[in-house]
Amino acid sequence: MQIEVVKSKIHRVTVTGAELNYIGSITIDEALMEASNIIEGEKVQIVNINNGERLETYAIKGNRNSGEITLNGPAARKVQKGDVVIIISYGIMDFEEAKSFKPTLIFPDEENNTLR
Template sequence: MQLEIFKSKIHRAKVTQAELHYVGSITLDETLMEAADIIENEKVQIVNVNNGERFDTYVIKGEKDSGTVCLNGPAARKVQVGDIIIIVSYAIMEREEAKNHQPIIIFPDQNNSIK
C-alpha cells in the first residue's frame, strides 16, 4: 500500500509578489526550495494564513537568496502581497518507508531568509 505523506513545509513565508498575468504557479527563492527539499515543477499546497485559502500549484525556481515568494496567474487572486503563507509538499511512499519518514520544516524570517 502506498500513502501520501507530508514531505516538507516552508512555514510562514511572506508573499512578496502576485503576478496575475503570468502563466501560473508559485515562484520561490531557490534557497528556500533547497532547504525544504522542493524541486522545480513539484506540486505544492499553498495555505494562506491571512484569508484561509488553500490551493495546489507547482513551483518555479526563483533567484537564489532573493526572498522571492510570488504567486502567479490565477493563484495571484488568492493572496495579497504581505500575506503569510505555508507551502507544503507531499510524497508517495510505501507504508514502511512512511513510518520512518521525518518531514523537513523550515521557518523563514520576515524577509524569507532561513533562520
C-alpha cells in the same frame, strides 16, 4: 499500501508578489527551495494564513537569497502581497516506510531568509 505524507514544508513565509498575467505557478527563492527539498516543477499546496485559502500549483525557482514568494496566474487572486503562507509538498510512499520518514521542515525569518 501506499499513503501520501508531508515531504517538505516552508512554514510561514511572506508573499512578496502576485502576478495575475502569468502562466501560473509559485516562484520561490531558490535558497528556500533547496533548504526545504522542493524541486522546480514539483506540485505544492499553498495555505494562506491571512484568509484561509488553499490551492495547489507547482514551484519555479526565483533568484537565490531574494526572499521572493510570488503567486502567479490564477493563484494571484487568492493572495495579496504581505500575506503569510505555508508551502507544503507531499510524497507517496509505502505505509511502513512512512512510519519512519522525516520530512524537511524549514522556518524562515520575517524577511524570508532561510532558517532551519
